[in-house]
Amino acid sequence: MCVCHVEIMMIMMMINFVTSVPTVPVKNLNGSSPVHPALAGITGILMSAAALPVCLTRPPKLVLHPPPVSKSDIKPVPGFGHCCRKTTKKQARKGKTPEEVVKKYLQKVKSSPEEDCTICMEPLGGPSGYKGPGVGPVSRAESVGRLTQCGHQYHFQCLVAMYNNGNKDGSLQCPTCKTIYGVKTGNQPAGKMEYHVIPHSIPGHPDCKTIRIIYNIPPGIQGPEHPNPGKPFTARGFPRHCYLPDSEKGRKVLRLLLVAWDRRLIFSVGTSSTTGESDTVIWNEVHHKTEFGSNLTGHGFPDPGHLDNVLEELRAQGIEEDDGLMEK
Numbered sequence: 001m002c003v004c005h006v007e008i009m010m011i012m013m014m015i016n017f018v019t020s021v022p023t024v025p026v027k028n029l030n031g032s033s034p035v036h037p038a039l040a041g042i043t044g045i046l047m048s049a050a051a052l053p054v055c056l057t058r059p060p061k062l063v064l065h066p067p068p069v070s071k072s073d074i075k076p077v078p079g080f081g082h083c084c085r086k087t088t089k090k091q092a093r094k095g096k097t098p099e100e101v102v103k104k105y106l107q108k109v110k111s112s113p114e115e116d117c118t119i120c121m122e123p124l125g126g127p128s129g130y131k132g133p134g135v136g137p138v139s140r141a142e143s144v145g146r147l148t149q150c151g152h153q154y155h156f157q158c159l160v161a162m163y164n165n166g167n168k169d170g171s172l173q174c175p176t177c178k179t180i181y182g183v184k185t186g187n188q189p190a191g192k193m194e195y196h197v198i199p200h201s202i203p204g205h206p207d208c209k210t211i212r213i214i215y216n217i218p219p220g221i222q223g224p225e226h227p228n229p230g231k232p233f234t235a236r237g238f239p240r241h242c243y244l245p246d247s248e249k250g251r252k253v254l255r256l257l258l259v260a261w262d263r264r265l266i267f268s269v270g271t272s273s274t275t276g277e278s279d280t281v282i283w284n285e286v287h288h289k290t291e292f293g294s295n296l297t298g299h300g301f302p303d304p305g306h307l308d309n310v311l312e313e314l315r316a317q318g319i320e321e322d323d324g325l326m327e328k
Contacts, residue, residue: 020136063293063300065241066200066210075197077211079251085193085261096170102159105172105181106145109153118145118176119158130156147172150179166224171318180318186284187225188264189233191217195254197246202292204302205245211254213242213288217267217281226269227279233269242288249307255324256314259285265317286313 076083096104112124120129124144138156146153152174171182191240194214202210216239222231244250247305260266268284271277287310291300 021034049238060294060296062291062296064199064291066212066292069198073199075199077195077197077246077251078289079255080195080254083194083196084257086191087188087193087261087264088190096312098160098163098168100108100144101170101182102156102163102172105148106156106159107148108141109144109146112144114151115157117153117158118161119154122155124155128157130158130161131157132161147171147174147179147181150174150177152176178316183263184265184266185225185263186268187283188261188267188284189217189220189235189269191215191238191265191267193258193261200292202243202245202289202301203295204304205247208250209246210292211244211246212249213244213254213257215240215242215266222269222279231279234277234278236272236275236277238281240288240290241292242290242308243292243301244289252321252324253310253314256311256319257286259319260314260317260321262306263317263319265319286310286317 021282056324108112115124116122117124117128122129127143142156144153145156145159159172160174166173166244167185168188169183169185171180171184173180173184191235192215194216196212197209198212200210201208218238220233222229222233225235244253265284266286267281269279269283272280272282287299287306289299289301289303289306294300295303
């Protein structure tokens with residue numbers, strides 16, 4: 001057998017060997033996954049030296065925004081007679097004193113139980129552990145009260161102190177089970193909420209278009225309901241774009257988000273959990289999807305449980321599905 005035939009046979013054997021080995025992807029050439037780019041490159045070199053095929057791939061790209069949309073393609077959300085909502089600065093509330101508000105949600109207790117008040121951690125049979133301003137003396141008969149819905153018991157003075165340290169909006173929230181009494185409102189600064197339909201689908205919802213929500217809050221000065229009244233607050237990242245599927249359930253969530261916006265519960269002023277900046281506008285425990293065409297940050301689609309999670313978070317803020325019936 002001649003040398004040429006031997007070489008051809010060796011080449012054919014090598015081709016058969018290579019094609020029988022599955023292709024192994026070597027990912028992360030730009031460093032966006034736990035595999036370091038240098039390790040991916042070295043792995044590719046070693047596999048090539050061993051005559052193993054290498055498939056070099058890159059991770060999916062972050063897609064925050066949809067493709068450009070012309071004004072003529074932007075449509076109102078079906079069933080909504082409006083496309084914008086504004087909030088103004090909080091108006092001063094007149095009428096009931098903190099003591100009157102708290103008494104409205106309490107029942108009298110004939111004998112104090114042998115347990116501690118979970119606000120001041122002092123026995124309910126004794127005086128309140130709160131010694132600060134804003135709470136006057138009470139009779140022994142009124143020193144302990146039971147919340148009417150959930151039944152948890154506290155020192156009356158502790159509940160008044162808790163109310164005075166809150167938003168003073170006429171509502172009260174049980175510190176143990178979070179049951180809300182009255183209508184809870186927040187300290188969201190003045191701003192604007194816009195919403196409309198765009199002709200693109202988000203991942204996981206190919207059969208419907210998309211509701212785009214645009215929040216815009218400018219920087220300003222903190223009011224009496226904020227952590228540091230009179231001090232400036234910043235507003236980073238506005239306008240913020242968020243997305244919902246234009247489905248029946250997506251529109252239900254939008255209606256309840258409008259209720260939350262009116263009650264000033266979507267945003268708050270505080271310390272950012274991502275940057276550590278204080279006195280800035282932050283999200284207020286109602287999650288939004290800000291990533292349109294991917295889900296690399298966890299704030300995008302697909303996410304099958306997202307709408308149900310938002311409904312549960314709104315419920316925790318005192319917003320029930322019946323509250324959205326008034327939004328048309």
